[in-house]
Amino acid sequence: MGDPIPLLEELIKIDSSTKSGANEVIAYCEQWLTEQGLSVKKLENEGFHMLVCEIGEGDHTIVLNGHVDVIEAEKRQFLPYSKEGKMYGRGSADMKAGVAASMVAAAQLKDRELASKVMLQIVPDEETGGMHGTNYLIEQGYLGDFIICGEPTNMGIAIQSKGVLQLDITIKGKPAHGSRPWEGANAITKAIGLYEEIIELPFAQESSPMYTKPSINLAKIQGGTVYNKVPDHCDMSLDIRYLPDQSPEDIINQIRVITDSTLTVHNLNNPVRTRADNPYVEVLGESIKRVTQLEKVNLFGQHGSSDGQFFTKYGGSAVEFGPVGSDWHGENEMVHVDSVREYRDVLVEFILTMEESL
Structure with missing residues (x-):
């Protein structure tokens, strides 16, 4: 249960470049989470399926948001393989690695006494705009104070993103x-x-x-x-x-x-404008340094957009934070295996540390 890599491999194998494919991954995630003893709610919007899994209680909510849809690719790219510490395959970086690590983190935290709520959201259509997935969840009231979109950021924190x-x-x-x-x-x-x-x-x-x-x-x-x-x-x-x-x-x-x-x-x-001195960002940065031994965490602005944009008009502070990878949307998309495990550990460390700060 503790290693996200076998789960990541299974997620990559499913071609989720279509609605039906994304729904198939959602079903796999639902089964996996249920088998770990987590309570999962599946929602549907115009044929798109999505999951919400909540643990903990309290007045503050940390959202772990991840999308399982990918852009189209050749059949070989849905046959994941590992080489020299890297896992290759469509969606390995963008962003099934972030999803797998977030799922494992939630499973590891489920029996802990948490004074705030942690909400795992797994959605189907970020690559096509997010209107049927994350935007729908928000309209149904699934909001948060701090939102981590597990997009590939090489373990840096994207506190801003451009508008579209x-x-x-x-x-x-x-x-x-x-x-x-x-x-x-x-x-x-x-x-x-x-x-x-x-x-x-x-x-x-x-x-x-x-x-x-x-x-x-x-x-x-x-x-x-x-x-x-x-x-x-x-x-x-x-x-x-x-x-x-x-x-x-x-x-x-x-x-x-x-x-x-x-x-x-x-x-x-909308753009994202989260402040560098946001308390959640500061604690997340310290967690990254403790787990990875980095001396300094890169705070930067993304040129692209993510589903974090939908939370901002409701007061949520969103960031993108994810493992080390490259060539997403390319022919040789890959993620560094060790960074996926580190990412899982950072999420757990951050949530437990944030508990002490609230």
């Missing part, structure tokens, strides 16, 4: 014969020109203590129908990861000033 602003922009041009392009207005070249203007806007040049600037990805562009016509329509999609102190409304307004094109918000996710 995804925009769809429709650019209009003027059609003309392909042999006489000067008689028309090419919507595709207008779109590219607009993108080049956007990356020079004031918001795109701003920085913060943890970030040099926002990121702006030209994610999709589509226009034109035939060779011999100047395209009069182009659709462009941007994925903007804005700084925690920036306003998405201000970003949209800056873009509207430079174009009369139709602009639609596809997705908007």
Whole structure:
């Protein structure tokens, strides 16, 4: 029961890149937790299954949040193998290692006298936005004071993450014969020109203590129908990861000033702004140093987003903290086996130490 590695191996074997696959992993986790004597509640939202497992009592709640869904991969990537102290396979780092270690930590803590509540949440759809999983749990009242998302962070603590602003922009041009392009207005070249203007806007040049600037990805562009016509329509999609102190409304307004094109918000996710001097963060940092012998814990800002974002509007302080790994979403995704065990030990140490501080 104490070693998360066999459990991790079994979780990787299940292709959870689909809803049904994620539900299969959820069922496996439910059975494993039940066999360890833990009380588990399974919830369903539009066909997505998720688990909540609570131990302890009290006025404060520590949430261990983990997702079991992964992005698609080749069949071989769902055949985990270990080499030179590393376990390879889709989801090994992002983030079935964090899930397995959190499950084992909960099992180890279940018979301890805990003065606060520890809530393990295992969810199905972080990679596709989290609306059917973590966001649903929060809407049902499964909240916490401090939330640890077990994403791979190389044993550092991500106390901030950028917000997500995804925009769809429709650019209009003027059609003309392909042999006489000067008689028309090419919507595709207008779109590219607009993108080049956007990356020079004031918001795109701003920085913060943890970030040099926002990121702006030209994610999709589509226009034109035939060779011999100047395209009069182009659709462009941007994925903007804005700084925690920036306003998405201000970003949209800056873009509207430079174009009369139709602009639609596809997705908007909140940033995370947990303070470095948050008591939970400070205790977690000390636990990491005691378990790992690190002299200093890296506090940093993530460029991407996690399910921690959903807790912030309800007052929860969220961080990302997880084992050492690399190449998540890549062909050779892997996690360092010893770091998974250390991660389990840090969680147990943190929860028990935090008990004394509350």
